[in-house]
Amino acid sequence: MDVAKELLGGNMLAGGRAIRWLDDRDPRGAEVLASVFPHTGRAHIIGITGPPGAGKSTLANAMISQLRSRGRRVGVVAIDPSSPFSGGAILGDRVRMARHTLDADVFIRSIGTRGQAGGLSRSAHDACLILDAMGFDVILVETVGVGQDEIDIVALAHTTVIVGLPGLGDEVQAIKAGLMEVGDVFVINKADREGYEATRQQFELMLHLRAEGRQDSSLHWSPPVLRAVALNDEGIAEIIDATEAHAQFLRDNGEFERLSGQRERAQTLGLMGEALLQLALEKTDPDVLAAVEAREIDPYAAARLLLRSL
Amino acid sequence: MDVAKELLGGNMLAGGRAIRWLDDRDPRGAEVLASVFPHTGRAHIIGITGPPGAGKSTLANAMISQLRSRGRRVGVVAIDPSSPFSGGAILGDRVRMARHTLDADVFIRSIGTRGQAGGLSRSAHDACLILDAMGFDVILVETVGVGQDEIDIVALAHTTVIVGLPGLGDEVQAIKAGLMEVGDVFVINKADREGYEATRQQFELMLHLRAEGRQDSSLHWSPPVLRAVALNDEGIAEIIDATEAHAQFLRDNGEFERLSGQRERAQTLGLMGEALLQLALEKTDPDVLAAVEAREIDPYAAARLLLRSL
Numbered sequence: 248m249d250v251a252k253e254l255l256g257g258n259m260l261a262g263g264r265a266i267r268w269l270d271d272r273d274p275r276g277a278e279v280l281a282s283v284f285p286h287t288g289r290a291h292i293i294g295i296t297g298p299p300g301a302g303k304s305t306l307a308n309a310m311i312s313q314l315r316s317r318g319r320r321v322g323v324v325a326i327d328p329s330s331p332f333s334g335g336a337i338l339g340d341r342v343r344m345a346r347h348t349l350d351a352d353v354f355i356r357s358i359g360t361r362g363q364a365g366g367l368s369r370s371a372h373d374a375c376l377i378l379d380a381m382g383f384d385v386i387l388v389e390t391v392g393v394g395q396d397e398i399d400i401v402a403l404a405h406t407t408v409i410v411g412l413p414g415l416g417d418e419v420q421a422i423k424a425g426l427m428e429v430g431d432v433f434v435i436n437k438a439d440r441e442g443y444e445a446t447r448q449q450f451e452l453m454l455h456l457r458a459e460g461r462q463d464s465s466l467h468w469s470p471p472v473l474r475a476v477a478l479n480d481e482g483i484a485e486i487i488d489a490t491e492a493h494a495q496f497l498r499d500n501g502e503f504e505r506l507s508g509q510r511e512r513a514q515t516l517g518l519m520g521e522a523l524l525q526l527a528l529e530k531t532d533p534d535v536l537a538a539v540e541a542r543e544i545d546p547y548a549a550a551r552l553l554l555r556s557l
Numbered sequence: 558m559d560v561a562k563e564l565l566g567g568n569m570l571a572g573g574r575a576i577r578w579l580d581d582r583d584p585r586g587a588e589v590l591a592s593v594f595p596h597t598g599r600a601h602i603i604g605i606t607g608p609p610g611a612g613k614s615t616l617a618n619a620m621i622s623q624l625r626s627r628g629r630r631v632g633v634v635a636i637d638p639s640s641p642f643s644g645g646a647i648l649g650d651r652v653r654m655a656r657h658t659l660d661a662d663v664f665i666r667s668i669g670t671r672g673q674a675g676g677l678s679r680s681a682h683d684a685c686l687i688l689d690a691m692g693f694d695v696i697l698v699e700t701v702g703v704g705q706d707e708i709d710i711v712a713l714a715h716t717t718v719i720v721g722l723p724g725l726g727d728e729v730q731a732i733k734a735g736l737m738e739v740g741d742v743f744v745i746n747k748a749d750r751e752g753y754e755a756t757r758q759q760f761e762l763m764l765h766l767r768a769e770g771r772q773d774s775s776l777h778w779s780p781p782v783l784r785a786v787a788l789n790d791e792g793i794a795e796i797i798d799a800t801e802a803h804a805q806f807l808r809d810n811g812e813f814e815r816l817s818g819q820r821e822r823a824q825t826l827g828l829m830g831e832a833l834l835q836l837a838l839e840k841t842d843p844d845v846l847a848a849v850e851a852r853e854i855d856p857y858a859a860a861r862l863l864l865r866s867l
Binding site: 277287299300527541554 | 828841
């Protein structure tokens with residue numbers, strides 16, 4: 248099977264194989280990517296994130312249905328921060344997406360870390376490129392946690408959807424911690440629960456403060472705060488209206504392409520960093536590392552020493 | 558002021574200054590670290606993590622009180638995954654620790670990322686070394702999220718405390734995703750809430766499965782699952798009993814020193830990786846990156862090309 252040609256034609260088997268090769272660092276993956284890369288850059292990439300408990304998977308599921316009803320072909324990249332030891336992945340949430348698995352215009356891939364630093368980000372990016380080349384109109388990138396890795400991933404999407412839930416507390420703190428700045432569309436899911444109005448006001452206040460800190464910006468996108476009960480499909484059409492309006496806004500300003508380019512640039516630098524560290528590890532004097540472990544030389548001095556010897 | 562000498566004597570002002578220098582990459586930081594490094598390796602480093610909403614800060618606060626009542630001097634490193642854009646940090650939770658700020662044997666530092674990949678981990682490590690050199694017996698490292706970065710940080714502690722809360726759902730999923738494997742002591746906080754027993758059983762089951770996957774291990778530490786209501790100081794003595802038993806277990810097996818050495822080794826390699834990437838960025842051909850942004854050459858091919866030219 249000519250994997251590159253087949254996946255450009257939309258063959259899911261070929262797409263899945265290419266993603267797995269890239270994830271496994273099988274050289275065939277980079278080969279396929281090189282030949283399909285010119286066909287990428289068309290898909291609208293939407294990142295979905297928020298604290299655990301906000302119902303991100305249910306929301307993603309409802310968004311897929313809504314996008315499908317509008318005739319869009321949808322790819323999903325689900326980020327599972329696997330155990331650094333066992334390589335295990337979260338499966339429970341994925342099962343809820345099962346109703347879409349028989350739809351030929353929906354393609355869902357789960358990505359795990361395999362333990363390398365930055366590996367999550369690289370794999371997610373590769374999967375997006377392959378889905379893009381397969382011709383999917385929209386790619387949803389869904390994360391589980393709210394760590395720096397996940398923020399890095401969604402920050403590189405064209406449109407970032409932040410999902411919160413009613414109730415002031417640690418969840419809002421976690422959103423405040425890094426997601427508020429990268430969000431383009433805010434959704435308060437489970438909005439039929441107590442505390443919705445207070446949470447909405449808190450979001451609006453944070454967005455107001457954020458807008459004040461950006462007065463010099465020439466671009467003006469005012470992130471909406473939307474109400475949803477994903478379990479009942481409530482508010483989903485409005486979310487897709489907002490993500491589509493945001494994509495149009497980006498295209499009108501030349502930002503769509505700029506963000507795509509920035510993403511490829513970051514991926515290139517990340518790959519270089521990985522390769523350099525690998526090289527350094529291979530050529531590093533084990534005696535210096537042993538001296539560090541024995542607390543005879545500190546990490547900063549050791550790093551300087553090792554770099555000089557390279 | 559001779560910062561190195563002063564901090565070895567326990568001067569908090571000097572300690573704070575050294576941590577800030579290291580965080581800011583002020584060369585004086587590395588200088589101080591080099592001279593105090595031989596005095597490190599004594600403190601028992603305890604990582605505390607778990608999903609947002611589990612009450613980690615309240616628990617950490619109660620643990621500080623308990624440790625103080627046993628005469629231990631306690632350092633705290635609070636990890637705030639700052640916004641990649643504004644550099645803002647979570648302050649709310651920190652305020653709850655205020656009751657300890659007048660205690661000369663408790664020292665609390667908040668660490669933010671400043672946006673560099675891996676920066677969180679490096680800064681946390683540096684802060685631990687300085688607190689260690691200052692003579693604190695126990696260092697609590699508390700994280701906010703459950704991302705890969707946070708897992709990397711707590712995985713390098715001597716003892717990792719995973720905090721969960723009653724109720725099956727995304728929280729347990731998030732714990733399952735990566736924390737179950739690295740936990741040495743499990744705490745179900747807010748245990749007076751509905752669903753405690755079901756959550757306890759789920760934790761026990763996960764630990765049972767984990768133990769089965771490690772049958773070949775010669776070391777045997779059975780992680781306890783403890784009940785707590787941190788807000789009322791319930792179950793806190795048992796948690797400290799468990800962390801102290803774990804420290805003793807590690808010392809008896811030579812694991813305490815091995816883990817400390819491993820941590821310094823990881824820090825050294827991380828510093829090398831940072832420096833190499835910086836070097837690569839400075840010497841990288843901007844035309845190649847521009848070609849990547851224009852989708853003329855794919856990231857893998859570009860990274861190879863750039864590495865060859867270095």
